[in-house]
Amino acid sequence: MIDILLMILTGIGVAFFGFVLQTSIAGVNRKVVARVQKRYGPKWYQEFLDIFKLLSKRSVTHGWIFDFGVIMALGVIIGTAMFMPLTSSFMAFDGYDNFFIFVYLIAVGMLGMAMSASGSGNPLASIGVMRALTTMLAYEVPFMIVVLTIIKLTGTSSLSEIGLFQQVAGNSWFLIALPIGGIVAVMALMGMLGKKPFETYIAPAEIASGPMVEYGGKQLGMLFIMHEITVFIEVSLFVHLFLGGAENIVLFIVKYFVVYTILNIISSVYGRFKIDQVVLFFYKWPLIMAITQAFIAIYLGWVI
Amino acid sequence: MTVEFLILVALASGILAYFVGRLNKVLGAVVTIVASMFIFIMIGYMMQDINAGTTFNYNAVEYMPDFVTFMVTYLGLFFAILVTFIFAMVSFFNPFFVEKYKYPALYSMLYLFSLAGVLGVFLTDNFMVLFFFFEFIVWSGLFLIPLGKNNKAAISYYAFSTAGSFALLYAIFIMFAETGSYNLHLGLATVSGTTEGTYVLALLAFAAFAKLGAFPLNVWLPRALGKAPDPITAVFSGGLEKLGAFVAVLALVKLAPVGDIAGTLGGLTEATFLFASQYIVATLGAMTIIFGTLMAIRQDDAKKLLAYSSMSNGGYILVALSLGGTLGLSGGLYHIVAHALASAAAFLAIGAVSRVTGTTKMSELGGMIHKMPVTYMVYLIAIISMAGIPPMGGFISKWLIFQAVIDNGLILIAVAVFFGSIGSFLYVFRPLAALFLGQELPQHRDKAKEAPFFMLLPMLILSGLIVFTGVMPNIFLDFINDVIAELGGTGLLLGDYTITGVNGVLQPTLIASVFGVGVLIAFIIFILLKKSKKVGLMDTYTAGNFIYTEELMHYSLDFYAPLERLYEKHINITKDFYKKLENKVVDFGRMVKYFFFTNKPEITVFWIIILIGFLLWGEL
Amino acid sequence: MLSTKFSPMSKEEVDRKWWEIGDFFRRNSLWMLMYCTGCCAIELPPAMTSAYDMERLGMGPMATPRQADVLLVTGYLSLKTLRRLIYTYEQMSEPKYIVGFGSCTINGGIYHDSHAVINQLNKYVPVDVFVAGCMPNTEAVMNGFVDLMDLIKNKKANGWKDYHERYDWYLANQKAALGEVRVHDEFHE
Structure with a gap:
């Protein structure tokens, strides 16, 4: 019993760590993007200020489903983050860091947010949800095919074991071992994080920030926390799957920072796709590349 | 008993x-x-x-x-x-x-x-008993469906079911010719692996496809389920469709697979070890998934949408059963349970809404959650399971099926399986957003009220079971292991709370409890902060415009319009095919009628000459 | 010698402490909703982009009133837009602030004698900071924002409270100018 309690406490610690890490790195990245645009940029802890300010405001609610969806979204994402291994040996629930849990639990968070947004009764929110789900349909399939290749090659779907597999001498990172798949994964990750050119579902100038249109105050603050933890999960997935996991926590933070910053820099020079362009984009090259990579790696056995 | x-x-x-x-x-x-x-x-x-x-x-x-x-x-x-x-x-x-x-x-x-x-x-x-009762169900269904006031749907259902029944009958005849007995197990065991086995496999697979509404025999399913009385829809989707799955188990598991090993295509080194027949069924199952998903996304009628989702889930069952093996079998069988519960609950929830509003068209409904919160929760739990999200039963089966697909290295089928899984979020969310959430439309505001207790009771029992199948699946998987053992396979490795797959261990109870811990933390955060001010649904951001019409603020028609636009030209492929087939049959009938049942004298004379010639053939 | 005895704070004191902490966050993270009806709006792009970069103050544009903290009224307001402004202001979550740009919001500016334009914005909604000028230059705009932050720090940015307390007065002014604040939906009814 004490064991389980301790594990759950560790899990909550992991989730909290993820939140703090991602929020700080997001703040730093706002500075990085500002420098790309020849600006000075905000303080590195600006994201914390934003979130706590939102939590301190008096918000409005559109009924119980509006609140319930937010609680469900944040709660499930916290739960998901609790499973995330930080290094290849440190995680709260040893042996249960199954890849599919992350992919599907994130979907519950999305569902909670979508439910709450639709419950606000604003049509722009529903349009935003529609776009978010459509984008998800676009990026998820190529990404899953690449991950299928990795799972087939390593014979395990546990993130930490995939990480360890890459650390064994003679195996290179899957970003290098599966170069075509690696490119697909980077593109899919940009879609997952909603970075430009795939931020169609936020589109502040077009549909007034989409699903978030009716949120203010604590609900928006909780969704911000949820978003930060979601980003933490998604980027960590990439680190574990493609960048060889991490031997220790410092390496994890370094890899995490590099991935997130590069994505942000790429994103800062792009415009925005229309939603049907997003779908067409992902179902054209990334999907073909992912399938090619899977054929090459699984059937021909060509892995660098 | x-x-x-x-x-x-x-x-x-x-x-x-x-x-x-x-x-x-x-x-x-x-x-x-x-x-x-x-x-x-x-x-x-x-x-x-x-x-x-x-x-x-x-x-x-x-x-x-x-x-x-x-x-x-x-x-x-x-x-x-x-x-x-x-x-x-x-x-x-x-x-x-x-x-x-x-x-x-x-x-x-x-x-x-x-x-x-x-x-x-x-x-x-006994095959004859099986066939008799099979036809008995078709016959009852034939009269049950038109009670929802649509004869065409019933005819469509009858045509496809009869085709399936005939296939079953021919398969039975082949086995009877081989063994001289109608014993099911003996018959299947005898023909398994022989040439006749190939025919039996094809015929039984045809029957299963017709009953499951799988591609390309899918036309009747949305028509019949969309138009049938509401409870009958739930029964069909949750129960009677599973007859197809039963026949599929007979065909795919009890008969030895046929054909060469498909994986040796072009001498590839590490190939799949599937047989041709398995690969064909899996491919058709994959096409069922994609077709069902794409069609479900664009439906306006909630019942039709769920009907297409049943079709897509039938595809999952076919893929899983055709892959076979421990994971495939247990995944397929568990998916049958998960989908039966989820789709029955979803159809019942929609039925409860249709009872008070008189429509299931999503564009005519909105904001039902405010009057029917319990029905909404039932639907929510059902769709979470249908989309294969933890902690509901659908996740367990999808997890097993994914592993079976990955383990066999089937890339193209994996594309379909993943596509269907993500696509299911899209279509199941649509009734949620358009029918239950959104603006409360004035035409239903006064009429609508929560379903009576005896309607809520079965829905709540189903919801409870959906959650239970997701949290404690081992009780059900134990029984499925017995089924698999009887079919001659090895069951899943089950711990007290864990399920061991090929490439990972799952502990559904842990996921559910962590889920609970997370929601508790979020709830504490929520409750500690300042209380929100309650505003009405119409008090939303309109860029400063004054709008008082609920319909204008309700986004429900053509929900996925940008996505639909990408494939709307190609949706009628199967329908056109059957239309053409129908025309051909009608043409053939006309020709027959022209030549045999006419009162034109020249044709009659022609036939008489032919007949005389035929009779005299031997004499001359 | 300081007493080590624990003295419980009264509820007001606790609330005040929390409010001060909240004020720190609020003044360092002002999200704007721009109501760009007049010419002063042209001063916002240089303020936001690399020339003056208001993001270093923690400010940024937001899409909807629900998310925003500060409403920028950039210039003259015709009667039709005033209705929309009041509606938008009432949708914002509290605490909320208003910054009025240019002389038009102070005394009508060059449109002071127009029949279709209001002259004094703070008769209809509570304005916390005015930025004078026709148009104010960007330094003045930035200065206005810093002033607003100081006001929040000194607990003087209380326009939103004033709107609650003297709502009758504001409503009377609004009615006198507009007749009816919430009009019918002229496009759809």
């Missing part, structure tokens, strides 16, 4: 329900509740002392021994208990719906007759 007794009970209570229903419509429907609950409990009781291979002989016809036999197997019991449970749950809806239909007494009778048919199909080892 014997099987034939239960069947007789079902038939007798069906007739009773008819006569009671003639006196009082609702009372006739109550008979269906009592009878189906009784049968479900009896079947559940049978599970207690099941002894695999127990045969109950019932020699009705003296001169042909073993002509009518019943046998309780793990496989049959697995299906029987599931489908009778769905029947029992849905029957609670009958009293509330029966008055809407033209022949309420007939409805109650046929409901119980199909239940009798279900028992007969699943709990027999």
Whole structure:
């Protein structure tokens, strides 16, 4: 019993760590993007200020489903983050860091947010949800095919074991071992994080920030926390799957920072796709590349 | 308690329900509740002392021994208990719906007759009995569907079901010719691996496809399910469709796969070890998934949407069963359970809405959650399971199926499987957003109220089970392991709380509890912060415009318009094919009519000459 | 010598402490909703982009009133837009602030004698900071924002409270100018 309690406490610690890490790195990245645009940029802890300010405001609610969806979204994402291994040996629930849990639990968070947004009764929110789900349909399939290749090659779907597999001498990172798949994964990750050119579902100038249109105050603050933890999960997935996991926590933070910053820099020079362009984009090259990579790696056995 | 007794009970209570229903419509429907609950409990009781291979002989016809036999197997019991449970749950809806239909007494009778048919199909080892009850269900369905006031749907259903039944019959004949007996297990065992086995496999697969509504025999499913009475829809999707899965198990698992190993294509080194027949069925299953998903996304009628989702889930079952192996089999069988529960609950929730509003069109509905919160929660739990998200039952089966697909290295089928899985978020969310959430439309605001207790009860039981199948799946997987053992495979490796797959261990209970911890933390954060101000649904951001019309603020029509635009030109492929086929049949009929049944003298003379020539052929 | 005895704070004191902490966050993270009706709006792009970069103050544009903290009224307001402004202001979550740009919001500016334009914005909604000028230059705009932050720090940015307390007065002014604040939906009814 004490064991389980301790594990759950560790899990909550992991989730909290993820939140703090991602929020700080997001703040730093706002500075990085500002420098790309020849600006000075905000303080590195600006994201914390934003979130706590939102939590301190008096918000409005559109009924119980509006609140319930937010609680469900944040709660499930916290739960998901609790499973995330930080290094290849440190995680709260040893042996249960199954890849599919992350992919599907994130979907519950999305569902909670979508439910709450639709419950606000604003049509722009529903349009935003529609776009978010459509984008998800676009990026998820190529990404899953690449991950299928990795799972087939390593014979395990546990993130930490995939990480360890890459650390064994003679195996290179899957970003290098599966170069075509690696490119697909980077593109899919940009879609997952909603970075430009795939931020169609936020589109502040077009549909007034989409699903978030009716949120203010604590609900928006909780969704911000949820978003930060979601980003933490998604980027960590990439680190574990493609960048060889991490031997220790410092390496994890370094890899995490590099991935997130590069994505942000790429994103800062792009415009925005229309939603049907997003779908067409992902179902054209990334999907073909992912399938090619899977054929090459699984059937021909060509892995660098 | 014997099987034939239960069947007789079902038939007798069906007739009773008819006569009671003639006196009082609702009372006739109550008979269906009592009878189906009784049968479900009896079947559940049978599970207690099941002894695999127990045969109950019932020699009705003296001169042909073993002509009518019943046998309780793990496989049959697995299906029987599931489908009778769905029947029992849905029957609670009958009293509330029966008055809407033209022949309420007939409805109650046929409901119980199909239940009798279900028992007969699943709990027999005799092909003739199986075929008889198979046809019996088709026949009851033929009269049940048009009670929803659409004959065309029933005709479509009948055409495809009959085609499936004929395929089944031919398969039975082939096996009878081989063995001289109608014994199911003997017949399948004898033809397995022979040339005849190939035909039997193809014919049985055809029957399964027709019953599951799989591609390319999918046309009847959305029509029939979209138009049938609401409780019947739930029964069809949750129960009767599973007949197809049962036949698929017979065809794909009990018969040895046919053909070369497909994986050696082009001498690739590490290839899949699937046989051609397995690969073909899996590919058709994959196409079912994609087709069902894409069509479900663009439906406006919630029932039709769920019908297409049933089709897509049928595709998952086919893919899983055709892959075989421990993971494939247990994934497929578990998916049958998960989908039966989820789709029954979803259809019942939609039925409850349609009862108070009189429509299932999403563009005419909105904001039902404010009047029907419990129905909404039932639907939410059902769709979470349908989309395969933890902690519901659908996740477990999808996890197993994914592993089976990945383990076999089937890339193209994996594309379909993943696409269907993500696509299911899209289509299941649509009724949620358009029908339950969004603006509360004025035309339903006064009429709508929460469903009565006896409608909520089955929905809540189903929801509870959906959660339970996701949190504690091992109880069900234990039973499935018995089924697999009976079919000659090895079951899953189960711990106290864990399931071990090929490439990972899953602990559903842990996921559910962590889920709970997370939601608790979020709830604490929420409750500690300042209380929000309640505003109305119309007080939303409109860029400063004053809008007072709810319809304008409700986004429900053409929900996924940008996505639909990408494929809307190609949606009618199967429909066009069957239309063309229909025209060809009509043309052929005309030709036959022209040549044989005409009163034009020249044609008659022509035939007489031909006939005389034919008769004199030997003489000259 | 300081007493080590624990003295419980009264509820007001606790609330005040929390409010001060909240004020720190609020003034360092002002999210704007720009109501760009007049010419002063042209001063916002240089303020936001690399020339003056208001993001270093923690400010940024937001899409909807629900998310925003500060409403920027950039210039003259015709009667039709005033209705929309009041509606938008009432949708914002509290605490909320208003910054009025240019002389038009102070005394009508060059449109002071127009029949279609209001002259004094703070008769209709509470304005916390005015930025004078026609148009104010970007330094003045930035200065106005810093002033607003100081006001929040000194607990003087209380326009939103004033709107609650003297709502009758504001409503009377609004009615006098507009007749009816919430009009019918002229496009759809």
